[in-house]
Amino acid sequence: MSALRENWRIVALVVLLVASATALFVPGVPPGTSADGGTDAGGPEAESASQLTNLNYGIQLSGGTRLRAPIVGITAEGVDVQATEATQLEQTVADELGVDTIDVRVRPISNDRQTGAVEVVIENVTQQELRAALEANGYQPDTVRDGVTRETRQEMVETIDEKLRTSALSGASVQIVNVPGGEHFVSITAPDRDREDLVDILNERGVVKIYAVYPGGENGSYVREEVLQRSQMDDISSANREGIGWAVYITVRQDAADAFAQRMVDAGFDDGASCGNYNHSDIQQTTGDGCLVHTLNGEVVTARGVTPDLGGSFANGEFANDPVYVMQTNGSEQANEIELNLEAGQLPAPLDLSEDSGASLDPALAERFKQNSLLTGLIAVLMVSLVVYVRYQRVEVVVPMVATALSEVFILLGFVAFVQYPLNLSHLAGFIAVIGTGVDDLIIIADEILQQGKVETGRVFQSRFRKAFWVIGAAAATTIMAMSPLMVLPLGDLSGFAIITIVGVLIGVLVTRPAYGDILRNLVLDED
Structure with a gap:
């Protein structure tokens, strides 16, 4: 029991290694993953996840599209x-x-x-x-x-994110990126997807409008009035029902249903209306008693009359008791598109896709990047091991040092797998930086303890270790402070590099460096 108490840092390291192995290799352990190592949503990131691990990869390691465009x-x-x-x-x-x-x-x-x-x-x-x-x-x-204003930029991110989440691109992500000169770009990343899939969603603002068109102006001219807005809608769904065909079913909010019904009555629809011919560009060319017109991005979806039953329900209060409005469409594709746009909301502003500075990457090329990154990591480990061996020429010192540095990387991989953070090349650069800084710190510990003469007691060891650890702690604090601006600012790949580096430094200072100290203490004291 006393041995465990003295070596609790090593025990903590082993526990974290086991937890990291669980997060990396046990199916379904990270939140939102399924038994095949993908995400429950079945989106692009599920397809980009390795079959052997629960790691997710961004477009640089799985292929896909990154689109950057100004508002x-x-x-x-x-x-x-x-x-x-x-x-x-x-x-x-x-x-x-x-x-x-x-x-x-x-x-x-x-x-x-x-x-x-x-x-x-x-x-x-x-x-x-x-x-x-x-x-x-x-x-x-x-x-x-x-x-545009900061509020509009934030609304753009939220709306695009909702559109992507509710569409086939559920694995995509969106953020605002600052570029030199103060300009702001919307950056959208869709792993393992074509650019056309992304552009099809972003090209349309998703503006759905419901108008009542009726003769009520001067000299019998027609009036076009928007009668139902998105803020007045509660539940939205599309379905194919017998006798109606494909349509979008809109539940009007209870506090807006009476006002909507009264507006329809005031427009003269209480006895029903026949639409006749409707001309959206020149409503004075419209014929008939009145029309309910549905548009998507300014284009007419349907223009239809009002049945006497529906008109009567506006007048007698039945509609307010069951406020479901039926928007007929021309097929399932149009119904689904309108449902998506109503659910996600319209884009506050369009994107200038003519200035897109993004890129697409073929999955085969991304796989080569992944293999080359793994090879680079292995070479880095071998070179570090060689340098450390030349420095000490003692296997019992070098092996624990390299093993501790690798355990730091393994724990960091487990963290990335657990939070489902998609890896790109910049993150792998962060891993290599973590290996380098980690071994530097371990060398400082070994030098402070081994190069100052014989360690006779545990008290002498602790004194030397604390002295070395103060140096390591100060260096870690400096690294974290230097990287923090890169982490919090929306700077794209640089933010990912900073996040990996900071998390790696924290793991090292809090777990692996102290554990290496315990390992080295056992080795040194056993020698005496």
């Missing part, structure tokens, strides 16, 4: 606009610029924002035009620049 938009900042003025200002600016209100967003002054901002997310509007539109309505922006 389309210009922003006027320093606009003195209050929350009560936001909606009206959006409409006013849209009218001045001749664009849809969906392409204008006002960020009013709030607790989180000291000054207001106005964004226009469409390509054919210039900075001068936006400034002129605001000044014509009494607003004086401090600056007008290319790009």
Whole structure:
């Protein structure tokens, strides 16, 4: 028992090695993995995972696509606009610029924002035009620049992530990357997927609108009114039902159902309506009593009338009791697309894919990268072992040193497998850096203990070990501080390198270096 107490650091090292082996090789141990070593979602990362381990690989080691593109938009900042003025200002600016209100967003002054901002997310509007539109309505922006606000960038990440998660690209990831000059790019990584699959989802903003079109203007002209918005919807699903065909079924929120029904009654749909001909580009060419029109990204999906039963349900309150709205579509593909866009939400702004600076990598080439990376790691271990042996020429010192350094890498691999962190080339560079810094620290320990004369007692050993460990701790703190900015800033591959290096240094300082000290103490004291 006393031996275990004295060598508890070695015991802790062995326990972590066993835990790492479990995370690496036992099917289903990391959260979200299945028995075949992939992810439960069955997405691209499941396909890129090794059959022998639970490790996941990014596009550089499994193949796939990385797309980086700026967000389309210009922003006027320093606009003195209050929350009560936001909606009206959006409409006013849209009218001045001749664009849809969906392409204008006002960020009013709030607790989180000291000054207001106005964004226009469409390509054919210039900075001068936006400034002129605001000044014509009494607003004086401090600056007008290319790009969008921080809030819009965050909404872009969340919406794209949701679109990818609910689509066939469920293994993809998205983040904002800063580039020199202050420009912000959206970076999307889809392991083991073609660029076309990614672009198909990102090319469309996913704007779904439901209009009521009815004769209610001057001289019997037609009015087009948006009657149901995404914020008023609760549950959305698509299905093929007998008598209806493929459709999207929308459950209207209870607190919005009465208002929606009343709006339909006020528009004259309470007795039903026949649609006749509908012309989206010129609604005055429409014929009939009225239409319910569904559009996706500005294109008409369906334009249909209202049956007397549905109109009656608006008037007598039955719809509010069971507020399920049926949006008919032209087949399953269209129904699924509308469901996806309603579930994920529309993109706050389009991406300028013409400036895509990403890349695609063939899986066969990625496999070669993986093999070459493994070979590089083995060469690094052999070279380190050779240098250490030349330095000490004592097998009993060299073998534990190299074994301890390798155990550090093994524990780090177990950590990566457990958190399901996709490995790329930058991460493997971090592993090699961990091997180098780890052996450096072990050499410091060995030199401090072995090069200062005979170790006669455990007290002498502990004194020398503590002296060496202070040096190691200071070096580790310096490394962590130097790498921390790279880890927290959105700098792409550099962030991955920093994360691996920092975690490796922490494992070394907290586990492997102290364990090596116990191993060396046993060897040195046994010699006496």
